[in-house]
Amino acid sequence: MSVLNSNIPKGPLAEKWQNHKNSIRLVNPANKRNLDVIVVGTGLAGASAAASLGEMGYNVKAFCFQDSPRRAHSIAAQGGINAAKNYRNDGDSVYRLFYDTIKGGDYRSREANVHRLAEVSVNIIDQCVAQGVPFAREYGGLLDNRSFGGVQVSRTFYAKGQTGQQLLLGAYSALSRQVAAGQVKLYSRHEMMNLVMVDGKARGIIARNLVTGEIERHSAHAVLLCTGGYGNVFYLSTNAMGSNVTATWKAHKKGAFFGNPCFTQIHPTCIPVSGDYQSKLTLMSESLRNDGRIWVPKAKDDKRKPVDIPEEERDYYLERRYPAFGNLVPRDVASRAAKERCDAGYGVGQSKMAVYLDYASAIERYGKAEANKQRLPNADKATILKLGKQVVAAKYGNLFEMYEKITGDNPYETPMRIYPAVHYTMGGLWVDYNLMSNLDGLFVLGEANFSDHGANRLGASALMQGLADGYFVVPYTLGNYLADDIRTGPISTEAPEFEQAEKEVTDTMDRLMSIKGDKTVDYFHKALGKIMWDKCGMARNEQGLKEAISEIKALREAFWKEVRVPGDKNEFNPELEKACRVADFLELGELMCYDALNRNESCGGHFREEYQTEEGEALRDDENYTYVAAWEYKESGEPVLHKETLEFENVKPTTRSYK
Amino acid sequence: MSQNTMNLKLKIWRQKGASTPGKMVDYTLNGVNPEMSFLEMMDVLNQQLIEAGEEPVAFDHDCREGICGMCSMFINGRAHGPMTGTTTCQLHMRHFKDGDTITIEPWRSAAFPVIKDLSVDRSSFDRIIQAGGYVSVNTGAAPDANAIPIPKEDADSAFDAATCIGCGACVATCKNASAMLFVSAKVSQLALLPQGAPERQERALRMVEQMDKEGFGNCTNTGACEVECPKGISIENIARMNREFLRASLVKKKKKAGMAAS
Numbered sequence: 001m002s003v004l005n006s007n008i009p010k011g012p013l014a015e016k017w018q019n020h021k022n023s024i025r026l027v028n029p030a031n032k033r034n035l036d037v038i039v040v041g042t043g044l045a046g047a048s049a050a051a052s053l054g055e056m057g058y059n060v061k062a063f064c065f066q067d068s069p070r071r072a073h074s075i076a077a078q079g080g081i082n083a084a085k086n087y088r089n090d091g092d093s094v095y096r097l098f099y100d101t102i103k104g105g106d107y108r109s110r111e112a113n114v115h116r117l118a119e120v121s122v123n124i125i126d127q128c129v130a131q132g133v134p135f136a137r138e139y140g141g142l143l144d145n146r147s148f149g150g151v152q153v154s155r156t157f158y159a160k161g162q163t164g165q166q167l168l169l170g171a172y173s174a175l176s177r178q179v180a181a182g183q184v185k186l187y188s189r190h191e192m193m194n195l196v197m198v199d200g201k202a203r204g205i206i207a208r209n210l211v212t213g214e215i216e217r218h219s220a221h222a223v224l225l226c227t228g229g230y231g232n233v234f235y236l237s238t239n240a241m242g243s244n245v246t247a248t249w250k251a252h253k254k255g256a257f258f259g260n261p262c263f264t265q266i267h268p269t270c271i272p273v274s275g276d277y278q279s280k281l282t283l284m285s286e287s288l289r290n291d292g293r294i295w296v297p298k299a300k301d302d303k304r305k306p307v308d309i310p311e312e313e314r315d316y317y318l319e320r321r322y323p324a325f326g327n328l329v330p331r332d333v334a335s336r337a338a339k340e341r342c343d344a345g346y347g348v349g350q351s352k353m354a355v356y357l358d359y360a361s362a363i364e365r366y367g368k369a370e371a372n373k374q375r376l377p378n379a380d381k382a383t384i385l386k387l388g389k390q391v392v393a394a395k396y397g398n399l400f401e402m403y404e405k406i407t408g409d410n411p412y413e414t415p416m417r418i419y420p421a422v423h424y425t426m427g428g429l430w431v432d433y434n435l436m437s438n439l440d441g442l443f444v445l446g447e448a449n450f451s452d453h454g455a456n457r458l459g460a461s462a463l464m465q466g467l468a469d470g471y472f473v474v475p476y477t478l479g480n481y482l483a484d485d486i487r488t489g490p491i492s493t494e495a496p497e498f499e500q501a502e503k504e505v506t507d508t509m510d511r512l513m514s515i516k517g518d519k520t521v522d523y524f525h526k527a528l529g530k531i532m533w534d535k536c537g538m539a540r541n542e543q544g545l546k547e548a549i550s551e552i553k554a555l556r557e558a559f560w561k562e563v564r565v566p567g568d569k570n571e572f573n574p575e576l577e578k579a580c581r582v583a584d585f586l587e588l589g590e591l592m593c594y595d596a597l598n599r600n601e602s603c604g605g606h607f608r609e610e611y612q613t614e615e616g617e618a619l620r621d622d623e624n625y626t627y628v629a630a631w632e633y634k635e636s637g638e639p640v641l642h643k644e645t646l647e648f649e650n651v652k653p654t655t656r657s658y659k
Numbered sequence: 660m661s662q663n664t665m666n667l668k669l670k671i672w673r674q675k676g677a678s679t680p681g682k683m684v685d686y687t688l689n690g691v692n693p694e695m696s697f698l699e700m701m702d703v704l705n706q707q708l709i710e711a712g713e714e715p716v717a718f719d720h721d722c723r724e725g726i727c728g729m730c731s732m733f734i735n736g737r738a739h740g741p742m743t744g745t746t747t748c749q750l751h752m753r754h755f756k757d758g759d760t761i762t763i764e765p766w767r768s769a770a771f772p773v774i775k776d777l778s779v780d781r782s783s784f785d786r787i788i789q790a791g792g793y794v795s796v797n798t799g800a801a802p803d804a805n806a807i808p809i810p811k812e813d814a815d816s817a818f819d820a821a822t823c824i825g826c827g828a829c830v831a832t833c834k835n836a837s838a839m840l841f842v843s844a845k846v847s848q849l850a851l852l853p854q855g856a857p858e859r860q861e862r863a864l865r866m867v868e869q870m871d872k873e874g875f876g877n878c879t880n881t882g883a884c885e886v887e888c889p890k891g892i893s894i895e896n897i898a899r900m901n902r903e904f905l906r907a908s909l910v911k912k913k914k915k916a917g918m919a920a921s
């Protein structure tokens with residue numbers, strides 16, 4: 001038998017979660033008082049879990065590296081959150097949300113988990129509204145919805161372009177209430193540096209107080225990692241600057257398996273890189289593709305201004321290649337098509353690594369409609385454009401403003417330049433149905449786990465998963481696990497395992513501080529990012545991946561010889577923080593390449609150039625790769641692959657076609 | 660797109676730690692690309708300092724897209740610099756000129772002690788929220804989301820107040836270092852919604868009490884906070900909070916009087 005047991009409950013798909021809830025063990029309130037839980041990360045998953053567990057009576061310790069839990073990167077999510085409420089009466093249902101998510105994930109996720117996600121999606125909206133989250137509403141006072149990411153129903157709830165902010169502030173308020181009640185103790189500006197395993201169970205963490213540099217031991221009966229994704233392995237991504245893999249990577253090195261690390265999502269509509277000083281990339285909401293048309297010039301190296309290029313000399317390549325879906329193809333398809341044009345030499349802008357997103361025809365179309373509405377049959381062109389701009393401003397004004405702030409260009413007058421950028425990582429630590437990793441007592445929630453999005457995540461699903469895991473899944477499944485621990489008593493931090501884990505941390509830091517080389521941490525991070533982007537990015541091939549593996553090894557060696565970390569370890573030292581994180585990215589990058597090399601197929605965000613159809617579309621290999629690749633860390637030598645076979649009992653995998 | 664790079668003089672506040680005195684230090688930075696963001700300009704400076712064997716300038720930042728509220732620099736005497744509606748991370752160098760001298764300081768307020776250089780401790784904001792910036796509803800106890808219709812206008816006003824990013828620019832800008840704009844934004848958001856109604860009086864009292872405890876100054880209605888707030892939080896919220904507070908104080912007094920009489 002495989003070492004991986006997904007612990008999916010028996011019974012029909014739609015009844016699994018309810019049956020499971022009915023049969024799992026509970027911890028009574030008096031005993032919860034004697035149980036400690038560590039939650040690392042305070043984004044949607046972490047804040048919602050910490051708050052809910054505090055309400056239930058557990059003693060919770062919550063950690064975040066930011067100066068306040070309210071700043072976790074969930075805050076930056078723009079578009080919205082899906083829920084199968086069917087408030088539109090447009091035929092939505094739990095099953096449809098489940099089906100869309102499975103299909104969107106290109107049949108590489110677990111049916112049972114995804115169905116549960118769809119089930120609890122409706123409770124999330126109720127919870128958030130009760131907390132005072134100001135979702136968009138209609139004039140009648142009821143909640144508004146919009147459609148998103150190419151699905152056929154309107155199931156996305158939103159708060160203008162800052163849904164993530166409002167949901168996170170809701171979870172943060174619930175968390176704050178538990179802090180006030182004494183149920184949650186908050187450790188801001190703390191970074192988890194190691195996991196502590198005692199007798200085969202996760203029993204604590206080693207954390208660094210980022211203000212004083214002090215190394216602290218924290219014990220608990222269970223540890224929850226809610227630390228987000230690892231997109232910053234690419235250096236440039238839409239992630240916040242501090243987003244990192246350290247917590248999950250340290251757990252991986254202690255034995256937790258890493259699931260599908262090569263599944264990364266490249267988002268098609270981001271503001272392109274402007275120079276080598278660039279520190280991060282900014283996403284422009286996907287909703288812009290609803291009305292914008294994407295094109296490049298038909299001639300290579302066309303130096304004309306975009307507005308001077310006549311219609312017939314433009315290549316609207318998405319409309320050309322995918323007449324049925326046009327500019328609305330899924331994220332992975334749109335991203336690859338942009339890369340294809342730029343690689344072929346048709347890119348625009350200074351770097352030639354950008355395509356145009358054009359609103360001129362939308363402005364004209366809306367302007368005409370508006371002129372009709374206002375009964376101005378003879379409106380001249382200027383009036384039509386003026387009216388059109390007003391309509392576009394009402395819909396997308398904040399995005400256009402953001403674009404102008406960053407680029408200095410006015411998108412009402414000239415097309416925006418966009419290019420794909422790393423946005424989300426579907427891979428993460430492997431977890432079972434209970435969200436527990438293969439290490440007892442180590443739970444992983446939200447983007448940090450691998451579980452629900454398969455090889456490609458649909459828009460407006462990340463917020464849903466983070467909150468589902470934290471509010472509605474782990475509060476049940478954790479109790480089932482902790483039922484065995486009610487008589488354990490407090491875990492001592494004097495155990496030799498704590499001593500050892502702490503020593504590992506101080507040794508690493510001492511080593512980093514003592515190198516005193518001549519290159520900055522960013523130098524290595526950028527070099528790693530370039531290898532990853534070129535060889536393990538939007539398109540991968542065997543040769544490139546093999547090269548990447550040896551290049552990363554060499555880079556890692558150079559890092560440990562030549563990096564310079566200024567300052568002292570016993571003080572506030574952002575460069576040391578970065579150095580510790582980059583050291584882990586330098587190991588993770590290699591694993592991602594192994595995973596991409598192993599998967600001899602193309603699916604979702606993973607595109608292997610050897611496996612494509614004649615028209616350049618992804619070619620899945622269901623016979624050989626319908627599994628989760630769960631990797632085991634080895635101190636020396638290559639990582640070891642374990643497979644969890646995915647069973648599709650309710651949905652039959654088919655080829656995704658958007659032609 | 661301008662290709663001309665700029666040479667700048669920077670005057671930056673350097674302070675080793677909370678208990679050591681700080682001072683302004685001069686730096687010259689050449690070859691600044693106008694397309695850079697302000698924080699990317701700081702990155703370039705820091706890379707040069709590290710390579711020269713010096714200590715880089717510590718500053719707070721995370722999302723770099725104007726939403727997390729972590730960045731916090733006082734640039735040429737203004738919180739988040741010269742542009743309105745813009746956080747430091749969203750400020751770009753094209754708004755400066757070749758040869759400019761730029762002064763960069765941390766937020767200054769007794770309630771925001773300096774940690775190092777430009778980094779300050781804003782945990783007082785967290786404690787104010789903990790004092791009452793929430794609706795007391797446990798997970799799982801919520802009715803259907805559409806059970807209570809909320810007029811669109813109220814929902815929109817609540818949303819506007821809720822967009823505060825907790826950056827502290829309002830405090831840094833206020834000559835009294837008052838936190839009224841921040842506190843009133845949360846009080847207003849929840850007072851405008853039926854969900855927040857049952858606790859509105861207690862909430863206003865407790866949050867204001869915590870604000871005073873943290874050492875923030877009094878509001879004298881100068882309106883400076885509204886001008887510098889990167890999210891355009893309106894001082895109407897302060898007026899609304901004052902009403903909430905007054906009403907709550909009256910109710911409390913009456914209750915006390917009632918209790919004494921019975």
Ligand code: SF4
Binds near residue numbers: 825826840887889
């Ligand atoms: S009110 Fe404005 S300035 Fe004050 S913390 Fe909120 S966003 Fe910042």
Ligand code: FES
Binds near residue numbers: 723724726729730748
């Ligand atoms: S870094 Fe997040 S708002 Fe500036």
